[in-house]
Amino acid sequence: MSRKVVRSSKFRHVFGQALKADQCYDDIRISQMTWDSNFCSVNPKFVAMIVDASGGGAFIVLPLSKTGRIDMSLPTVCGHTGPVLDIEFCPHNDNIIASGSEDCSVMIWEIPDGGLISPLKDPVVKLDGHSKRVGILSWHPTAHNVLMSAGCDNVVILWNVVHGEAVVRIDSVHTDLIYSACWNRNGSQILTSCKDKKLRVLDPRKGSVICEKDKPHEGSRPVRAVFVSDGKILTTGFSRMSERQVALWDPKNFGEPLTLQELDTSSGVLLPFFDPDTGIVYLCGKGDSSIRYFEVTDEAPYVHYLSMYSSKESQKGMGYMPKRGLEVNKCEIARFYKLHERKCEPIVMTVPRKSDLFQEDLYPDTIGPEPSVEADDWFSGKNGEPILISLKDGFVATTKNKEFKVIRSLMATTSSSSRLIHLKTMYKRLDKIDRSLVKKYTKCI
Numbered sequence: 087m088s089r090k091v092v093r094s095s096k097f098r099h100v101f102g103q104a105l106k107a108d109q110c111y112d113d114i115r116i117s118q119m120t121w122d123s124n125f126c127s128v129n130p131k132f133v134a135m136i137v138d139a140s141g142g143g144a145f146i147v148l149p150l151s152k153t154g155r156i157d158m159s160l161p162t163v164c165g166h167t168g169p170v171l172d173i174e175f176c177p178h179n180d181n182i183i184a185s186g187s188e189d190c191s192v193m194i195w196e197i198p199d200g201g202l203i204s205p206l207k208d209p210v211v212k213l214d215g216h217s218k219r220v221g222i223l224s225w226h227p228t229a230h231n232v233l234m235s236a237g238c239d240n241v242v243i244l245w246n247v248v249h250g251e252a253v254v255r256i257d258s259v260h261t262d263l264i265y266s267a268c269w270n271r272n273g274s275q276i277l278t279s280c281k282d283k284k285l286r287v288l289d290p291r292k293g294s295v296i297c298e299k300d301k302p303h304e305g306s307r308p309v310r311a312v313f314v315s316d317g318k319i320l321t322t323g324f325s326r327m328s329e330r331q332v333a334l335w336d337p338k339n340f341g342e343p344l345t346l347q348e349l350d351t352s353s354g355v356l357l358p359f360f361d362p363d364t365g366i367v368y369l370c371g372k373g374d375s376s377i378r379y380f381e382v383t384d385e386a387p388y389v390h391y392l393s394m395y396s397s398k399e400s401q402k403g404m405g406y407m408p409k410r411g412l413e414v415n416k417c418e419i420a421r422f423y424k425l426h427e428r429k430c431e432p433i434v435m436t437v438p439r440k441s442d443l444f445q446e447d448l449y450p451d452t453i454g455p456e457p458s459v460e461a462d463d464w465f466s467g468k469n470g471e472p473i474l475i476s477l478k479d480g481f482v483a484t485t486k487n488k489e490f491k492v493i494r495s496l497m498a499t500t501s502s503s504s505r506l507i508h509l510k511t512m513y514k515r516l517d518k519i520d521r522s523l524v525k526k527y528t529k530c531i
Contacts, residue, residue: 093390095381095390095392096437096447096448097364097366097381097392097419097437098392099437099438100366100379100392100393100419100435100436100437101393101395101435101436101438102377102395102433102434102435102436103395103433103434103436104397104424104431104432104433104434105431105432105433105434108153108154109153109432110153110154110429110430110431110432111133111135111148111152111153111154111156111429111430111431112154112155112156112428112429113155113156113158113428113429114135114137114146114156114428114429114430115137115138115428116135116136116137116138116402116403116425116426116427116428116430117136117137117138117169117170117402118138119136119169119171121171121172121221122265122308122355122357122372123171123172123221123222123403124172124357124403124404124405124406125173125402125403125404125425126173126403126404126405126423126425126430127173127174127175127183127405128150128175128405128406128407128411128423129175129177129180129407129408129411130150130180130407130408130410130411131149131150131180131181131199132147132148132149132150132175132180132183132197132201133147133148133150133405133423133430134146134147134148134173134175134183134405135148135403135405135425135430136170136171136173136403137162139162139164139169142164142166142167142168142169142189143164143166143167143168143169143170143185143187143188143189144162144163144164144166144170145162145163145170145173145185146160146162146163147163147183147197147201147202148160148201149200149201152201160202161202161203161204161205161206162202162205162206163183163185163195163197163202163205163206164205164206164207165193165195165206165207165208165209166185166187166188166189166191166193167187167189168187168188168189168190168219169187169188170185170186170187170188171186171187171188171219171220171221172185172186172220172221172222172223173185173186173223174223174224174225175225176225176231177225177227177408177453177455178225178230178231178455178456178457179455180455181196181197181198181199182194182195182196182197182210183195183197184223184225184233185223186219186220186221186222186223186235186237187219187220188219189219190214190216190217190218190219190220190237191212191213191214191216191220192212192213192215192216192220192223192233192235192245193209193211193212193213194209194210194211194212194213194233194247195209195210196210210492211247211250211492212250213233213235213243213245213247213250213252215235215241215243215245215252215255216235216237216239216241216243217237217239217241218237218238218239219237219238220235220236220237220238221236221237221238222234222235222236222237222264222266222267223235224267224268224269226269226273226464227269227271227272227273227453227472228272228273228457228458228459228464228469228470228471228472228473229273229457229458229459229460229461229463229464229470230457230459230460230461231246231247231248231460231461232244232245232246232247232273232461232464232465233245233247234267234269234276234290236264236267236278237264238263239257240257240260240261240262240263240264240280241255241256241257241260242255242256242257242259242260242264242267242276242278242288242293243255243256244256244290244465246461246462246465247461247492248461248492250492253465254290254291254293254465255293256288256293258293259278259286259288259293259295260278260280260282260286261280261282262280262281262282263280263281264278264279264280264281265278265279265280265281265308265309265310266278266279266308266309266310266311266312268311268312268313269290269313270313270317271313271362271472272469272470272471272472273290273464273469273470274290274469275287275288275289275290275296275313276288276289276290277311277312277313277319278311279302279308279309279310279311279321281308283300283301283302283306283309284298284299284300284301285298285299285302285309285311285319285321285335286298287319287337291465291467296337297337297340298340299335299340302321302323302333302335302343303321303323303324303325303331303333304324304325304326305323305324305325305326305327305328306324307323307324307328307353307355308323308355309321309322309323310322310323310355310356310357310358311358312358312359312360312367313360314334314360314362314365314367314382315362315365315382316384317337318334318335318336318337318344318382319334319335319336319337320332320333320334320335320358320360320367320382320389321333321334321335322355322356322357322358322369325348328351328353329348329349329350329351330348330349330350330351330352330356330371331346331347331348331349332346332347332349332356332358332369332380332389333345333346333347334382334388334389344386344388345386345387345388345389347387347389347391349369349378352371352373352374353373354371354372354373354374355371355372356369356370356371357369357370357371357372357404359404359406359420359422360382361409361419361420362453363409363449363450363452364381364419364448365381365382365383366379366380366381366382366392366419366420367379367380367381367382367389368406368420368422368435370401370404370422371401372401372402372403373400373401373402374400374401375396375397375398375399375400375401376394376395376396376397377394377395377422377433378391378393378394379392379393379394379395379435380392395433395435397424399426400426401424401425401426402425402426402427403424403425404422404423404424404425405422405423405425405430406420406421406422406423407420407421407422407423408453409449409452409453409477410452410453410454410455410475410477412477413480414444414445414448414449414477414478414480415442415444415480416434416436417436417437417438417439417445417448418434418435418436419435419436419437419448420434420435421433421434421435422435444478446478449477449478451474451475451476451477452474452475452477453472453473453474453475454472454473454474454475456473457470457473458470458471458472458473
């Protein structure tokens, strides 16, 4: 009689726990749009959520500490003329957020440190280049001010945000709707999944296909894909019988998957979130009430089921906190911000440990907020590896956020109202200097 051996893993007992009601964000009208994006973005300063708005699109940005019931009159970011479909905070500046909308535009916003005190209508930069709605946004992981956008016009555009210009336009590769687009760890490759049932790895500067896989999943429902450890690719999709699947692929040998596992028969698209420090991938289904998590390793079957966090209410979206925003003294390895119909609920993933000391095996050096290459250098061909930081004493910002400067002379899209505000502030400063000089002069007399 053979005994089943349980695989040894330090993440076998990871458990999820929702925070108490007073630490949630209540009374928020989450967007009713039927678009398969996260609808939420979060960083160590703010949480942003796409909300319902009349006469255009809007999202709210709250300081993390502003929990409890959110006032209906709270100011929103409301510059789009159509519903907002995707938002994402810049990884190199916690005050900068990008938004993509049904109005075919991408806008870049600067959020003041304490949060908004009045509605924000004028973006720092407006990026026009798509002919249909923009549903996917992703900042470059290591290059400063490089943004990728993908629209329903089947086009991927790489923007130099500082100049407000589309530097690379990939418009001849995808023949149908793009379901997902993401960068690899150092931003030297892009991975896309498409309605034409193809998975493609692209060279971002040349816009050429490095390799592709036809029909990673047999079903016709949307496929999602992310890069995981060692350049491998994890996909979520559906079988011919509409069963949800997760698969792992090696781009060097795209013929057969390293593993293909069937999960259940739910209809929601599985959104994958990969943590490169622990090798754990979290699968959150839209419309599900659970989060499954798996460990990706080098041993067969490569994707090992760990456990599942379940709750009563289904999720309309999900935000994922960067590693530097976690509480390391509580052995927290991931934190999600789950969107309900009327609230946002933080969910903490914890590894149970008895010791109060810093757990070095759980927290290797992780990606910090400092970019390793500037936009112009990256577009010229220079790659930069992520600059890592230690979380031993908790993340403390040793340098101020890089100032977000826009070269306005090169931008036709900058609104005239923002120029007027800039001129007014300059006149006020000059007026103050004049008054102080007069005071000094009278004292001398």
